[in-house]
Amino acid sequence: MDRRTLLKRLAAMPLLPTLWPYLSFAAHKAPPTKSAFRRVRFGDPDWPSAASWDKLKQQVGGNLIPVQFPLAACEGTSEGAACEDVLKNLDNPFYIGDQPGLTQTLGWANAWTTKPSVYAVAARNAGDIAAAVNFARENRLRLVVKGGGHSYQGTSNAPDSLLIWTRHMNDITMHDALVAQGCEGKQRPQSAVTLGAGAIWVHAYDAVTTKGGHYVQGGGCTTVGVAGLIQSGGFGSFSKHYGLAAAGLLEAEVVTADGKIRIANACTNPDLFWALKGGGGGCFGVVSKVTLRVRELPEFFGGAIFTIKAATDDAFRRLLHKFFSLYRTSLFNDHWGEQAHINIDNSLTISMVSCGLDDEQAKKIWQPFLGWVTSSPGVYTLKAPPIVATLPARSWWDAVWMQQHHYPVFVADSRPGAGPNDVWWTGDAGQVGQFLYAYESLWLPASLLEDDSQDRLVNALFTASRHWEVELHFNKGLGGAPADAIAAARDTATNPAVLDAFALAIIASGEGHAYPGIRGHEPDLIAAGKEAAAVAQSMNELRKLAPNGGSYVSESNFFEPSWQQSYWGENYPKLRAVKAKYDPEGLFFVHNGVGSEEWSPDGFTRISEPSR
Ligand SMILES: Cc1cc2nc3c(=O)[nH]c(=O)nc-3n(C[C@H](O)[C@H](O)[C@H](O)COP(=O)(O)OP(=O)(O)OC[C@H]3O[C@@H](n4cnc5c(N)ncnc54)[C@H](O)[C@@H]3O)c2cc1C
Numbered sequence: 001m002d003r004r005t006l007l008k009r010l011a012a013m014p015l016l017p018t019l020w021p022y023l024s025f026a027a028h029k030a031p032p033t034k035s036a037f038r039r040v041r042f043g044d045p046d047w048p049s050a051a052s053w054d055k056l057k058q059q060v061g062g063n064l065i066p067v068q069f070p071l072a073a074c075e076g077t078s079e080g081a082a083c084e085d086v087l088k089n090l091d092n093p094f095y096i097g098d099q100p101g102l103t104q105t106l107g108w109a110n111a112w113t114t115k116p117s118v119y120a121v122a123a124r125n126a127g128d129i130a131a132a133v134n135f136a137r138e139n140r141l142r143l144v145v146k147g148g149g150h151s152y153q154g155t156s157n158a159p160d161s162l163l164i165w166t167r168h169m170n171d172i173t174m175h176d177a178l179v180a181q182g183c184e185g186k187q188r189p190q191s192a193v194t195l196g197a198g199a200i201w202v203h204a205y206d207a208v209t210t211k212g213g214h215y216v217q218g219g220g221c222t223t224v225g226v227a228g229l230i231q232s233g234g235f236g237s238f239s240k241h242y243g244l245a246a247a248g249l250l251e252a253e254v255v256t257a258d259g260k261i262r263i264a265n266a267c268t269n270p271d272l273f274w275a276l277k278g279g280g281g282g283c284f285g286v287v288s289k290v291t292l293r294v295r296e297l298p299e300f301f302g303g304a305i306f307t308i309k310a311a312t313d314d315a316f317r318r319l320l321h322k323f324f325s326l327y328r329t330s331l332f333n334d335h336w337g338e339q340a341h342i343n344i345d346n347s348l349t350i351s352m353v354s355c356g357l358d359d360e361q362a363k364k365i366w367q368p369f370l371g372w373v374t375s376s377p378g379v380y381t382l383k384a385p386p387i388v389a390t391l392p393a394r395s396w397w398d399a400v401w402m403q404q405h406h407y408p409v410f411v412a413d414s415r416p417g418a419g420p421n422d423v424w425w426t427g428d429a430g431q432v433g434q435f436l437y438a439y440e441s442l443w444l445p446a447s448l449l450e451d452d453s454q455d456r457l458v459n460a461l462f463t464a465s466r467h468w469e470v471e472l473h474f475n476k477g478l479g480g481a482p483a484d485a486i487a488a489a490r491d492t493a494t495n496p497a498v499l500d501a502f503a504l505a506i507i508a509s510g511e512g513h514a515y516p517g518i519r520g521h522e523p524d525l526i527a528a529g530k531e532a533a534a535v536a537q538s539m540n541e542l543r544k545l546a547p548n549g550g551s552y553v554s555e556s557n558f559f560e561p562s563w564q565q566s567y568w569g570e571n572y573p574k575l576r577a578v579k580a581k582y583d584p585e586g587l588f589f590v591h592n593g594v595g596s597e598e599w600s601p602d603g604f605t606r607i608s609e610p611s612r
Contacts, residue, residue: 037606039142041160042118048139053119059131060121067163069101069116074518087521090433090513093223094413094422096149097200100165103149103157104223106515108436109528111558112154112591113516117144117163124168126253126261126288132164133286134259137587142603145282145588147198148225152439153558155282155590156228158603164286166198166227171289172207178291180251180265187266191294192250197227197287201236205397206421208294213394215295217242220338220475221431222397222424227287232554233278233494235476235504237353238301241334243478243485246277246492248293256285257587275578275594278494280553280567282590284582298356302390303338304366307383308373309347313462315379316346320458323348326369327474328449332502334482337475342465347383351427352474359390399423435514437528438535440557442542442549443501444472446479460545467538468507468531476552477501495569497550504552505542507535563592580611 040046057064074083089095096102100120107113121132136143144163146156157163177189193208193216202222208214219229220236230252234245242248251265254276262285264273275284310316320342335357341349354362366388373380395401399410399421410423424432448457464470478486479502486499498504509531514523543549551560553567564572572594579595586595589603598608 060128063122067116115159117161120163169196169198182268194291210398231281240337244489247488251291254285257583277492283593300390301393302354306386307349332480436510438532439508443497446502464538464541471506472503476504495550
């Protein structure tokens with residue numbers, strides 16, 4: 001059968017959306033050789049015996065569990081109490097995080113859909129992780145690691161795999177004066193916090209900020225996993241001031257492919273340490289804990305929130321010009337982060353945060369711009385009264401304080417036993433249990449803010465926004481950040497494009513809970529195709545501004561071309577060398593991860609010799 005006939009036949013099958021990218025990728029990759037190394041699948045004769053699994057179970061203190069797939073309750077139907085219960089819970093990221101068989105994103109059209117592993121080691125310590133790593137290596141199993149489960153690209157799930165699930169490794173310990181192991185006499189003691197790999201950021205902020213009165217650089221979304229974000233590079237709302245989350249890593253405990261529990265810091269295994277700082281999760285080993293730098297907290301954090309709609313295209317362009325003039329003169333600094341959205345309906349949504357400014361200082365910055373807007377009432381309309389306000393920085397992640405002061409910014413986990421700070425931002429609610437159609441990102445260099453480039457910037461943003469809404473995440477570009485934050489980020493594996501970018505542009509689309517085979521909740525693949533094309537057109541307009549801009553590994557296109565260059569730029573060859581040293585046989589595989597070129601798209605078959 002030729003390829004065209006095969007595709008025609010497959011087109012009639014419901015599985016095509018899942019298989020399609022694999023087929024198209026496979027066409028570009030060399031076929032496996034006869035002697036290709038293949039990992040073992042469930043049902044294969046080489047799949048480990050029940051006795052072998054029992055032995056592993058004993059080694060991990062009984063914490064080997066068969067993985068349930070909650071969505072199985074909905075197979076072929078969406079009716080019945082069990083299914084309705086699961087669908088309702090898909091609104092709750094804490095529920096999803098508690099399921100070893102689920103992920104926070106349920107899938108991505110024509111790319112992947114979430115699938116449970118066969119077994120999971122619900123690890124309690126590095127010893128459990130080492131036992132699982134050894135078992136997977138010795139039995140040629142596909143190994144998957146899941147912390148917070150927030151990978152957009154589906155890198156923390158795979159069928160027929162053994163999962164190392166770190167959810168329960170969530171201890172948090174503060175240190176007043178920490179020196180990394182082996183760095184005695186070389187590093188000054190500093191404030192730090194050690195977090196289990198399965199901890200999530202809201203619990204880190206609770207310990208370090210709400211209870212401790214200090215700051216640790218982590219992620220914006222409260223339920224993202226600590227170890228996953230650090231290995232991505234990682235940005236939070238205040239990264240314009242504090243820098244990359246990965247740059248705050250002082251030490252990691254990590255289990256490498258040989259089953260050894262290693263320490264990685266600036267003095268011990270420094271090459272592995274560097275790779276863990278932004279080289280991508282699930283590629284170099286399994287991190288069991290991380291120790292991060294603790295910083296000073298300013299007195300105030302705050303926000304500027306409003307949407308302005310322009311009456312005409314011309315008025316919208318003028319609005320964008322006015323905003324970027326303000327941005328360049330007054331917001332392009334370490335006080336201001338988060339987002340501006342440029343919308344197809346000629347509206348500009350500002351949802352920015354401030355760091356280290358009081359109420360008066362923050363209002364003074366926005367006043368001339370807002371005055372200009374309100375002076376032309378027929379041309380510009382504010383959708384609601386603008387909010388420019390600050391609050392005590394220590395209360396930023398304090399859900400109880402927010403409730404007492406009537407700020408409805410959080411949604412709480414309402415299940416019995418949930419903690420008072422088990423909350424997520426209302427603004428992130430739309431991403432819980434979502435199904436993606438497209439997601440692309442691009443760093444925009446700060447030179448675009450110069451007087452002679454602003455026209456190009458505004459024109460490109462305007463044109464891009466005719467296809468799809470453009471989000472500018474100012475906190476995810478370090479242009480305008482303090483010199484020490486930039487220097488620390490330079491010493492990570494993240495694409496150096498981040499260092500002088502004023503923002504990361506993100507363009508994305510998707511729908512709510514959807515999964516193939518659930519009646520009434522099937523992914524809408526027609527809409528997905530249309531919207532993905534619009535997202536691509538929109539991003540292409542921005543690529544004209546920054547052809548080599550690079551993309552943030554964790555918030556990027558599943559189908560990213562030249563992903564090695566996009567995610568890591570000139571750092572990629574060094575990352576390959578670290579991979580070859582610590583994982584020469586490629587035990588750790590993730591889609592578009594370092595060294596994944598050597599594997600079939602599903603990570604089961606080696607398609608080229610290991611690079612050594
Ligand atoms: C709703 C949402 C909001 C987000 N917000 C932000 C944000 O504000 N800032 C930002 O920078 N990013 C953000 N991201 C992206 C996120 O930071 C990355 O996807 C991150 O890798 C997720 O980590 P995780 O542990 O939650 O996810 P997982 O899916 O569990 O893991 C992500 C990757 O890391 C690997 N990994 C996880 N734990 C370990 C470990 N212990 N050792 C080795 N590898 C491991 C996994 O194998 C996987 O490849 C967001 C993502 C989502 C879905």
